[in-house]
Amino acid sequence: MVAPATVAEAEGIQEQLRQRLDLHEHLTTAPRLVAGVDVSYDRSSPCVTAAAVVFDLATGVEVESAVVPGEVSFPYVPGLLAFREVPILLTALDRLAARPDLVVCDGYGIAHPRRFGLACHLGVVAGLPTFGVAKTPFVAGYDEPGGSRGDWSPLRADGEVLGRVLRTQTGVKPVFVSVGHRTTLHQATTLTLDLSPRYRLPEVIRRADFLSREALRRAQLD
DNA sequence: GCGACAG
């Protein structure tokens, strides 16, 4: 399938995919293989690299990773980020030897203008449970959470709770957690904390960010 | 009508 040619077309596809979003059938057992994904961009070309990193939660050890090069074929439009990143993220996930039980995304899930952010989109097309961890506010409003690790406050819009502003480290800026596909907000919150023992962002996201950035740097030399 | 706007 090729990239949408227009914003209107992308919004139509987004609406179609949203029909397949599952917010009820969620993880029933603790996930063992957790993947983190991220994309790095070149500032002056369409070249990008994506990374998918898998951790075994039972041991806390990194199991495998896949890094792939590619080119973006859709412009950045707030609310349509998935059309930029999902294609190459799917490629990266396909390169993994094992299918992860969960994928943690760098961005939003349902805390999105049309309730279908990157984490929802990737979850639906990959057929995997997902949730999103974003670094900056987007569409929902919130009150500042308490200052200690684990403190959180609801992310809301239109009278709905769309996610949580979660403090993963005491005295550090909080992150914005929202459900993607087949996960609950409670699971997303608990797992984000479990995956962030030392830094603000989940380890799987930090590793994916590092690997994709490093690969892009190498690609730029050739 | 005018800004704001994940990565």
Added chain:
DNA sequence: ATCTTGTCGC
């Protein structure tokens, strides 16, 4: 996302 030095603090 990316462009970017020093600097404050543990």
